[in-house]
Amino acid sequence: MKERHGRARISSLDVEGLTYRSASLWQITWRRFFRRKSALVGLGILAVLVFIALTAHWIAPYDPYKPLIGIENVQRREKPCIHLLGCPKDRPQHIMGIDGNVRDQFSRLLYGARLSLVIGISTVSFAIIIGTILGAVSGYFGGWVDNVIMRFMDVLLAFPSLLLAITIVTVLGPGLINALIAISIVSIPAYARVVRAGVLSVREMDYVAASRALGGSHFHLIFQRILPNALTPLVVQGTLGIATAILESAALSFLGLGAQPPTPEWGSMLGAERNQVFTAPHLVFFPGFAIMLTVLAFNLLGDGLRDALDPRLAHISE
Amino acid sequence: MNRKLLALLATSLLVLSLVLAACAQPTATPTPEQPAATEIPETPEPPAVTEMPTPTQAPAEETPPPKVPIATYDGRSLSVPDCDYGGYIKSIEATDDYTVTFTLCKPDPAFEVKLAFGVFSIYPKEWIEATTGPTTRTSEGLEKPVGTGPYILQEWRRGESVVLVKNPNYWNQELIKNAPETLVFRWSTESAARLLELQAGTIDGFDNVGPEDFEVVKNDPNLQLVIRPALNVFYIGMTNTYPPFDNIKVRQAIAMGIDRQRIVDTFYPPGSEVASHFTPCAIPNGCAGEPWYEFNPEAARALLAEAGYPNGFKTKLYYRDVVRGYLPQVANVAQDIQAQLKENLNIEAEIVVMESGAFLEASASGKLDGFHLLGWTGDYPHITNFLDYHFGKETQQFGKIPPEIYEPLIEGGQIADVEKAAPVYERANNAIREFVPMVPVAHGASAAAYRADVVNPQASPLGNERFVFSKGGDRDTFIFMQNAEPISLFCADETDGETLRVCEQITEALFAFKINSTELEPALAESCEPNANLTQWVCTLRRGVKFHDGSDFTAEDVVATFNMGLNPGSPTHVGNTNLWEYYDYLWGLMWK
Numbered sequence: 001m002k003e004r005h006g007r008a009r010i011s012s013l014d015v016e017g018l019t020y021r022s023a024s025l026w027q028i029t030w031r032r033f034f035r036r037k038s039a040l041v042g043l044g045i046l047a048v049l050v051f052i053a054l055t056a057h058w059i060a061p062y063d064p065y066k067p068l069i070g071i072e073n074v075q076r077r078e079k080p081c082i083h084l085l086g087c088p089k090d091r092p093q094h095i096m097g098i099d100g101n102v103r104d105q106f107s108r109l110l111y112g113a114r115l116s117l118v119i120g121i122s123t124v125s126f127a128i129i130i131g132t133i134l135g136a137v138s139g140y141f142g143g144w145v146d147n148v149i150m151r152f153m154d155v156l157l158a159f160p161s162l163l164l165a166i167t168i169v170t171v172l173g174p175g176l177i178n179a180l181i182a183i184s185i186v187s188i189p190a191y192a193r194v195v196r197a198g199v200l201s202v203r204e205m206d207y208v209a210a211s212r213a214l215g216g217s218h219f220h221l222i223f224q225r226i227l228p229n230a231l232t233p234l235v236v237q238g239t240l241g242i243a244t245a246i247l248e249s250a251a252l253s254f255l256g257l258g259a260q261p262p263t264p265e266w267g268s269m270l271g272a273e274r275n276q277v278f279t280a281p282h283l284v285f286f287p288g289f290a291i292m293l294t295v296l297a298f299n300l301l302g303d304g305l306r307d308a309l310d311p312r313l314a315h316i317s318e
Numbered sequence: 319m320n321r322k323l324l325a326l327l328a329t330s331l332l333v334l335s336l337v338l339a340a341c342a343q344p345t346a347t348p349t350p351e352q353p354a355a356t357e358i359p360e361t362p363e364p365p366a367v368t369e370m371p372t373p374t375q376a377p378a379e380e381t382p383p384p385k386v387p388i389a390t391y392d393g394r395s396l397s398v399p400d401c402d403y404g405g406y407i408k409s410i411e412a413t414d415d416y417t418v419t420f421t422l423c424k425p426d427p428a429f430e431v432k433l434a435f436g437v438f439s440i441y442p443k444e445w446i447e448a449t450t451g452p453t454t455r456t457s458e459g460l461e462k463p464v465g466t467g468p469y470i471l472q473e474w475r476r477g478e479s480v481v482l483v484k485n486p487n488y489w490n491q492e493l494i495k496n497a498p499e500t501l502v503f504r505w506s507t508e509s510a511a512r513l514l515e516l517q518a519g520t521i522d523g524f525d526n527v528g529p530e531d532f533e534v535v536k537n538d539p540n541l542q543l544v545i546r547p548a549l550n551v552f553y554i555g556m557t558n559t560y561p562p563f564d565n566i567k568v569r570q571a572i573a574m575g576i577d578r579q580r581i582v583d584t585f586y587p588p589g590s591e592v593a594s595h596f597t598p599c600a601i602p603n604g605c606a607g608e609p610w611y612e613f614n615p616e617a618a619r620a621l622l623a624e625a626g627y628p629n630g631f632k633t634k635l636y637y638r639d640v641v642r643g644y645l646p647q648v649a650n651v652a653q654d655i656q657a658q659l660k661e662n663l664n665i666e667a668e669i670v671v672m673e674s675g676a677f678l679e680a681s682a683s684g685k686l687d688g689f690h691l692l693g694w695t696g697d698y699p700h701i702t703n704f705l706d707y708h709f710g711k712e713t714q715q716f717g718k719i720p721p722e723i724y725e726p727l728i729e730g731g732q733i734a735d736v737e738k739a740a741p742v743y744e745r746a747n748n749a750i751r752e753f754v755p756m757v758p759v760a761h762g763a764s765a766a767a768y769r770a771d772v773v774n775p776q777a778s779p780l781g782n783e784r785f786v787f788s789k790g791g792d793r794d795t796f797i798f799m800q801n802a803e804p805i806s807l808f809c810a811d812e813t814d815g816e817t818l819r820v821c822e823q824i825t826e827a828l829f830a831f832k833i834n835s836t837e838l839e840p841a842l843a844e845s846c847e848p849n850a851n852l853t854q855w856v857c858t859l860r861r862g863v864k865f866h867d868g869s870d871f872t873a874e875d876v877v878a879t880f881n882m883g884l885n886p887g888s889p890t891h892v893g894n895t896n897l898w899e900y901y902d903y904l905w906g907l908m909w910k
Contacts, residue, residue, distance in 0.1 A: 067657050100650045261653045261669050275510040279530050
């Protein structure tokens, strides 16, 4: 673990006449990252998703909330109609078909990307902030503070995360915001643990001791000296955590505890049409595929980041 | 050392508080003033939950005094001193062991059909007394009913199935000769799952075929489809004690602003129709009076603006995610209504899905402050069953029912002749149209599916299939799959159709309906003879009938059963919900 703390900067050295080009750790990391094809695929998918999420209201051909009854001559749960693939030109084009409430499935799916990314990023951000503070305080002070915080985290970890999330949503009442809160709470312990481990290994380093000797306050020591050097694993954990958060929110919405209709959330779209898996498979396939793709993207990205950031794996990737 | 001890102490305190918090959740959520639903206030008799004050409801003008039981019961007769309490029954008397005389306060044209309703099934007197618990029936009473029916309860595997076995001592040996030995009820909320089971041959039949599966079943040579006539109604309810629904113009605007034809065309199976009145037209006088408002969004918006809501308002749309014949695709219909409210009237309704039992209780007691989606399947084919239950004077579901609606209902309930009652029900229907306590949307056709070799496949218009008549090939076990698990098996105090269907195989009432029909046939009573003005009915009971516990069926059991249901002063007047909704609405509980 200790190698990692040389991350601050490898300055330009002149040893026995040889000049080493200086490269920051981030530069090395990016170089390693870009060598991994799977990570690039993840990044690519994610870029497309972010683009869709940002431009959904321009690229979606229909209003995701408005039933097309009486507006277009389409049937409920109609199969996809793509002109390029031979669907008659006089039929309105719906590339992912029509849902159970006569709405364009494709438009709903595009808006769903926005929601999924927001869910993933906001829950993980919240969990990281709380988890980092708890982990840092716990690791820095040690003793009974550490004991209390980490045992509390152990209690949270003792419950299966989805079950705990369901419990929290049941208490708070179903709804997207409450589901976000629930998922955040459930993911806090993972981050707290990672940060605590990082802090524990850094706090005894000489530069921290030097800072302390110079009279640095606890706040200064934690946030200026220790945390910046203990955050690397958090980046990986956070990226992978987004995937988990998206899955969990989809599961909650599938169960009717997350996003409420008519919100175009992938999990609730899947849940609403689960009965039609044989009669209208496209209504189940596309949201399911979208969830899979997003989770895959974050997982690939997370794996790539982990490999790139972990010096022990350096020889494998280089 | 001390520090370690302190840490240990703090940790254990934290864990303890977490555990306590987790355990305390259910009681922590309700508002402090609101009593829990199952809690019974300390009064000698168990009063209906509907009497409880509700803090969220608009304040009542005056608090009614507590009700006092007025009936006397001596084992052979049940009577009230006078008819001022507003109910139907003056006395029920066991004239001899096999004769019961019902004396009514007012003529009841639907007397016999009411008696045929499964809720009024007869239980043995001793069993009624033995299963009386302090606040509800004992678990024996709730889960192991004893009746005279063709099937005996063998086992209720919670969450899985109810298993019934043939009653070897059933009074109609001819009927039971060919019946399957074992009858099993299973359930699944998903129509696709039910169809899969039937296709796989693991069940013999199921109820409520999904509208999209009608064709699948029809085209499968191994299956048969039985269409159930639309003897039901789906409506959008509003409680007029909550603003803005207290404004009649708002309700009228909503009545005009929803395209009901679109809902029926899009979400209902073939054979369903848009409701022109609350009661289906197949029921005599159901469609007397003017038909419902035409869809007219412009007029609706104008009316809403006139009521003071030119920009609409925000509210909630409550429903339970339960499939019924009147509402086969509840989530889709709810979303369509939500979209229509937004589009036509700019009303933003947030969808709230509730647990079925909680939803029924909240809607029945008028505690829902937004729209609620509910429906009704006829229990007996008489207009009183549709209108009196929903728009009677005491009904709280839609807030306060105006006298313009309930007065004709009281009058019509005393006229046996359909022709003579027509103008009265015309007044009632027109008043419902004017005051809009709810918006009737559809009469939904539904269907049951069976394996092709099932004889007498049933889809009763009243939802009370009698499986003693059905048999699948030469199989000894008949397995029927319905939408939901029974709530309890003490059906005297239940309203849920899935619950009643199971009970009706085990217990019997004085009359029964012929299969797939609304026509009456004698069951525990051989006949009931009325006097000239329909106020006294002398019922001759069937002899030689034995209950499942071996005791003889006599007139005293009939009186004891009605005493249990009608007499709030009786110690045996405890059930499951303690609302006794059907006893209350169809006969009137005996208290003032």
